Amino acid sequence: MALIVQKYGGSSLESAERIRAVAERIVATKKAGNDVVVVCSAMGDTTDELLDLAAQVNPVPPAREMDMLLTAGERISNSLVAMAIESLGAEAYSFTGSQAGVLTTERHGNARIVDVTPGRIQEALDDGKICLVAGFQGVNKDTRDVTTLGRGGSDTTAVALAAALKADVCEIYSDVDGVYTADPRIVPDAQKLDKLSFEEMLELAASGSKILVLRSVEYARAFNVPMRVRSSYSNDTGTLIAGSMEDIPVEEAVLSGVATDKSEAKITIMGVKDTPGEAAKVFRALADAEINIDMVLQNISSLDDNTTDITFTCPRSDGARALEILKKMEIEGEWKNVRYDDQIGKVSLVGAGMKSHPGVTAEFSEALRDEDINIEMFTTSEIRITAVVREHDLDNATRALHDKFQLGGGEAAVVYAGTGR
Amino acid sequence: MALIVQKYGGSSLESAERIRAVAERIVATKKAGNDVVVVCSAMGDTTDELLDLAAQVNPVPPAREMDMLLTAGERISNSLVAMAIESLGAEAYSFTGSQAGVLTTERHGNARIVDVTPGRIQEALDDGKICLVAGFQGVNKDTRDVTTLGRGGSDTTAVALAAALKADVCEIYSDVDGVYTADPRIVPDAQKLDKLSFEEMLELAASGSKILVLRSVEYARAFNVPMRVRSSYSNDTGTLIAGSMEDIPVEEAVLSGVATDKSEAKITIMGVKDTPGEAAKVFRALADAEINIDMVLQNISSLDDNTTDITFTCPRSDGARALEILKKMEIEGEWKNVRYDDQIGKVSLVGAGMKSHPGVTAEFSEALRDEDINIEMFTTSEIRITAVVREHDLDNATRALHDKFQLGGGEAAVVYAGTGR
Numbered sequence: 001m002a003l004i005v006q007k008y009g010g011s012s013l014e015s016a017e018r019i020r021a022v023a024e025r026i027v028a029t030k031k032a033g034n035d036v037v038v039v040c041s042a043m044g045d046t047t048d049e050l051l052d053l054a055a056q057v058n059p060v061p062p063a064r065e066m067d068m069l070l071t072a073g074e075r076i077s078n079s080l081v082a083m084a085i086e087s088l089g090a091e092a093y094s095f096t097g098s099q100a101g102v103l104t105t106e107r108h109g110n111a112r113i114v115d116v117t118p119g120r121i122q123e124a125l126d127d128g129k130i131c132l133v134a135g136f137q138g139v140n141k142d143t144r145d146v147t148t149l150g151r152g153g154s155d156t157t158a159v160a161l162a163a164a165l166k167a168d169v170c171e172i173y174s175d176v177d178g179v180y181t182a183d184p185r186i187v188p189d190a191q192k193l194d195k196l197s198f199e200e201m202l203e204l205a206a207s208g209s210k211i212l213v214l215r216s217v218e219y220a221r222a223f224n225v226p227m228r229v230r231s232s233y234s235n236d237t238g239t240l241i242a243g244s245m246e247d248i249p250v251e252e253a254v255l256s257g258v259a260t261d262k263s264e265a266k267i268t269i270m271g272v273k274d275t276p277g278e279a280a281k282v283f284r285a286l287a288d289a290e291i292n293i294d295m296v297l298q299n300i301s302s303l304d305d306n307t308t309d310i311t312f313t314c315p316r317s318d319g320a321r322a323l324e325i326l327k328k329m330e331i332e333g334e335w336k337n338v339r340y341d342d343q344i345g346k347v348s349l350v351g352a353g354m355k356s357h358p359g360v361t362a363e364f365s366e367a368l369r370d371e372d373i374n375i376e377m378f379t380t381s382e383i384r385i386t387a388v389v390r391e392h393d394l395d396n397a398t399r400a401l402h403d404k405f406q407l408g409g410g411e412a413a414v415v416y417a418g419t420g421r
Numbered sequence: 422m423a424l425i426v427q428k429y430g431g432s433s434l435e436s437a438e439r440i441r442a443v444a445e446r447i448v449a450t451k452k453a454g455n456d457v458v459v460v461c462s463a464m465g466d467t468t469d470e471l472l473d474l475a476a477q478v479n480p481v482p483p484a485r486e487m488d489m490l491l492t493a494g495e496r497i498s499n500s501l502v503a504m505a506i507e508s509l510g511a512e513a514y515s516f517t518g519s520q521a522g523v524l525t526t527e528r529h530g531n532a533r534i535v536d537v538t539p540g541r542i543q544e545a546l547d548d549g550k551i552c553l554v555a556g557f558q559g560v561n562k563d564t565r566d567v568t569t570l571g572r573g574g575s576d577t578t579a580v581a582l583a584a585a586l587k588a589d590v591c592e593i594y595s596d597v598d599g600v601y602t603a604d605p606r607i608v609p610d611a612q613k614l615d616k617l618s619f620e621e622m623l624e625l626a627a628s629g630s631k632i633l634v635l636r637s638v639e640y641a642r643a644f645n646v647p648m649r650v651r652s653s654y655s656n657d658t659g660t661l662i663a664g665s666m667e668d669i670p671v672e673e674a675v676l677s678g679v680a681t682d683k684s685e686a687k688i689t690i691m692g693v694k695d696t697p698g699e700a701a702k703v704f705r706a707l708a709d710a711e712i713n714i715d716m717v718l719q720n721i722s723s724l725d726d727n728t729t730d731i732t733f734t735c736p737r738s739d740g741a742r743a744l745e746i747l748k749k750m751e752i753e754g755e756w757k758n759v760r761y762d763d764q765i766g767k768v769s770l771v772g773a774g775m776k777s778h779p780g781v782t783a784e785f786s787e788a789l790r791d792e793d794i795n796i797e798m799f800t801t802s803e804i805r806i807t808a809v810v811r812e813h814d815l816d817n818a819t820r821a822l823h824d825k826f827q828l829g830g831g832e833a834a835v836v837y838a839g840t841g842r
Contacts, residue, residue: 016477023478050497056437057444057501058508065507068500068515072493076471079489080478086486087479094489099565120565144520144541 002168003125004029007039007135007158009174012232013077014044022173022232023084026130030090035125037165039135039158040081042073063108067137067148071096074134074154082132093124094132097146101164102138102157104147111147113138113156113219116164125165133161152213159216163223170220170227171238172212177231178239179204179211181257181407186395189408192239193256199245200256200352201227203384207348208261217241245352245383255351255360258401260394264294265319266344266377268311269326271336274301278333279310285325291318295346295388297377307336311377313388316342344376345394348386349401360405361385367404373397423589424546425450428460428556428579430595433653434498435465443594443653444505447551451511456546458586460556460579461502463494484529488558488569492517495555495575503553514545515553518567522585523559523578525568532568534559534577534640537585546586554582573634580637584644591641591648592659593633598652599660600625600632602678602828607816610829613660614677620666621677621773622648624805628769629682638662666773666804676772676781679822681815685715686740687765687798689732690747692757695722699754700731706746712739716767716809718798728757732798734809737763765797766815769807770822781826782806788825794818 006029008022030036041047050069054061061069078094085092101117121131135154138147149156155172162170178192179201196204198221205214211229220227220241230238272278279298286293294313301308314322319342326338349364364385368375373396377388389397402408427450429443451457471490475482482490499515506513522538542552556575559568570577576593583591599613600622617625619642626635632650641648641662651659693699700719707714715734722729735743740763747759770785785806789796794817798809810818823829 016474019478053437053497053501054504057440057505060508061504062507065500065503065513065515069497069504072496072500075493075496076474076490079486079493080474082486083475083482083490084478086483087481092486094486 001033001035003035003037003165005037005039005158005162005165005167005170007154007170007172008041008081008232009154010041010044010047011175012173013040013042013081016080019043019077019080020084020087023081023088025232026081027085027088027090030130037121037125037131037133037161037167038078038081039133039154039161040074040077041135041154042070043077043080046073046076064145067108067146070148071134071137071146074136078132078134082130085130085132090130091128092130092132094134095120095124096134097137097157098139100131100133100161102133102160103141104138104149106140106143106145106147108145108147110150111138111140113149113160116160118161118164121161121165133157152215155213155216156219159219159223159225159227162225163219167225170225172216172227172229173232174211174229175231175233176211176229177234177236178229179209179241179257182398182402183209183260186260186398187258187402187408190257190402191408195240195242196256197243197245197352198241199383200350201241203348203350203381204257204259207259207350207384207386208263208346209257209259212241255349255405255407257350257407258398258405259348259350260398261346261348262391262394263315263317264313264344264346265316265340265342266311266313266388267319267322267326268309268339268341269335269337270309270339271305271307272310272333274306274308281333282310282326282329285329286314286322289321289325291315291322291325295377295379295386297379313344313346313377343391344388345391345397346386346388347394347397347401348384349405350384352383363404364401367400368397371396371400373400422454422456424456424458424586426458426460426579426583426586426588426591428575428591428593429462429502429653430575431462431465431468432596433594434461434463434502437501440464440498440501441505441508444502444509446653447502448506448509448511451551458542458546458552458554458582458588459499459502460554460575460582461495461498462556462575463491464498464501467494467497485566488529488567491569492555492558492567495557499553499555503551506551506553511551512549513551513553515555516541516545517555518558518578519560521552521554521582523554523581524562525559525570527561527564527566527568529566529568531571532559532561534570534581537581539582539585542582542586554578573636576634576637577640580640580644580646580648583646584640588646591646593637593648593650594653595632595650596652596654597632597650598655598657599650600630600662600678603819603823604630604681607681607819608679608823608829611678611823612829616661616663617677618664618666618773619662620804621771622662624769624771624802625678625680628680628771628805628807629684629767630678630680633662676770676826676828678771678828679819679826680769680771681819682767682769683812683815684736684738685734685765685767686737686761686763687732687734687809688740688743688747689730689760689762690756690758691730691760692726692728693731693754695727695729702754703731703747703750706750707735707743710742710746712743712746716798716800716807718800734765734767734798764812765809766812766818767807767809768815768818768822769805770826771805773804784825785822788821789818792817792821794821
């Protein structure tokens with residue numbers, strides 16, 4: 001008998017009808033002989049509606065109260081799913097994050113899970129019950145206040161519970177039936193992947209893939225919880241995310257997919273003095289403002305005046321704040337200028353075992369050159385190659401790379417070490 | 422500095438605008454130098470909407486899950502009110518019933534409060550915060566499950582907190598500005614009462630007055646918590662409910678008001694054998710089915726066949742069930758018939774110190790006779806006289822009694838002992 005944790009997102013739960021369909025799937029899983037724990041997000045637009053109500057009574061609502069308010073959404077969906085399960089003849093209990101033992105930091109609106117002590121869940125499972133656990137929430141041990149977990153909170157709740165209960169798998173359900181070699185809306189012949197290592201999924205998520213949140217994959221990797229990405233609208237077994245990159249023999253390299261990201265902006269600081277510490281001041285100021293910097297590019301200093309340019313990318317939603325901070329530093333730093341550009345797109349090729357394959361980097365650049373697409377920034381790592389291009393070139397770039405590396409149809413591209421391919 | 426507990430019902434909280442208005446009132450109370458604890462019901466129609474959703478996923482939803490679901494409503498309203506208070510510059514925290522230490526029996530959907538340990542509330546009050554507490558809910562100590570308190574649950578929460586915190590008063594806010602000598606919609610010259618003893622309020626509530634739920638008044642009387650009935654739409658100080666009937670000097674009697682009740686039905690069992698135990702069987706069967714019997718009338722037995730008729734009233738909502746039970750017993754009991762009549766109305770005159778005033782009973786009957794209204798059932802107690810009449814006669818009966826005892830305009834009627842008035 002296996003222990004399966006399933007997570008259903010808001011759109012899988014957006015009506016009474018969808019809730020009943022989800023309940024049927026859960027009961028079928030139980031009837032197949034498994035213990036089942038289910039994490040549900042709030043129904044459909046509930047969270048947005050609650051945020052809207054809050055804004056009407058206070059434009060800057062206190063974070064503690066926002067958490068009290070928003071957690072009502074998951075309470076509603078999980079108890080309704082439990083009721084639907086009971087109407088099908090199985091037994092189910094719903095629990096809040098607090099009741100399930102999800103302990104977090106104090107940080108309202110963006111709490112981190114510090115421990116999960118799911119005693120009550122285990123008891124209920126031993127008692128033959130299906131357990132529903134409200135996602136996106138926990139409780140802080142010291143203040144005993146309810147907290148919410150921020151973006152991807154429900155996925156993270158599911159993985160954390162799976163880890164604490166030593167589940168066999170954590171299935172994440174949405175309206176997509178797996179992880180694809182590229183966004184099928186951009187690349188028509190994108191393929192569904194059967195399996196992916198944790199590291200590849202991490203890179204895909206970090207590179208723009210919206211299927212899973214980085215945070216939940218990081219947690220799964222840390223605790224070695226196999227994940228499965230599945231659709232709540234079909235019986236397709238989806239994509240399994242498990243195991244490590246090291247499991248792939250070193251002579252082979254397998255390219256998994258191409259990820260695209262339109263959510264970033266590029267900022268260039270021109271004429272930074274090329275002396276130790278100048279760049280650090282910039283990054284410290286941005287870090288203190290909690291602006292996440294992604295790619296960084298620093299050119300060689302100009303021989304004329306010993307200055308250099310620093311370019312970095314960050315989320316567009318942080319762009320205005322970052323610009324404000326840098327504009328304040330511009331005069332003291334005696335910079336030439338600070339430029340902001342949010343018309344960029346990021347395209348990444350992700351694969352396992354690309355370490356020793358300079359050929360891949362060459363083919364990447366050639367694919368884009370053949371499409372007349374200019375590469376503005378370029379970074380590589382063991383399992384990812386990323387380029388920043390003009391936003392309007394992004395879809396073409398994605399298709400070009402997907403074709404170049406033969407990720408469509410048939411088998412995924414295989415590159416051999418030493419052949420320079 | 423006083424400690425004031427306030428309770429706001431769903432219609433006082435039905436929109437963001439009403440929530441802001443309520444928040445202003447709360448902050449004004451705090452600014453006047455008081456400590457303030459507020460209990461809020463769910464906003465407007467929230468509870469009904471949740472019940473509707475539940476019915477869509479399970480026509481017979483499990484009680485534990487229903488409690489998890491419904492308590493989301495109070496969570497939402499209390500956190501929104503806390504946010505609104507903070508937007509006005511005061512500090513507020515919202516708490517669930519569980520966090521506020523409201524401990525209850527296990528009975529989902531109709532739990533009783535067994536204890537209130539409001540340590541966290543007291544801490545927050547000492548810290549200068551206004552405390553919002555979700556009404557209608559608590560937690561069971563053994564199962565650690567959330568429970569709801571049934572009808573009047575929010576009023577009861579407020580009174581229970583007031584008792585545990587030794588508050589100076591518990592103010593119940595609705596859209597009515599106090600307790601009247603009669604329903605102003607039936608009796609145009611009904612007067613607002615300044616003060617009422619606990620017992621009189623109990624009798625009024627038991628007799629049909631919808632202002633306060635019997636349960637909350639019983640709790641207030643048991644713990645001697647003064648209550649105030651006020652409107653959330655005006656600054657009127659409303660009606661104070663405090664003190665005991667015994668506080669009124671015995672030479673005087675004060676009649677407080679006339680209550681009306683259209684919610685009951687009358688059942689007559691004809692031809693019950695007039696032997697010990699026969700009536701008891703009937704009442705035991707009804708009690709086991711949890712049917713609340715109100716008035717009972719048993720005639721003298723017929724000399725011909727030693728049988729008697731038993732008539733009782735019960736809520737119309739229980740009528741069909743009661744009839745079903747009695748019909749099953751009819752054959753074995755060899756009764757002549759069981760008759761059901763839901764076209765009745767109940768009118769009650771409530772007052773303190775009516776003990777020694779048979780004159781009042783006489784005047785009561787005369788008032789109805791003068792209107793050509795037949796009294797079908799009649800009961801009296803120390804502070805209440807109740808008559809059952811035809812439902813269509815109820816409004817006239819109410820006005821007739823209100824006039825007879827001069828409850829309109831000027832001062833409330835005063836009746837003196839020994840004068841036979």
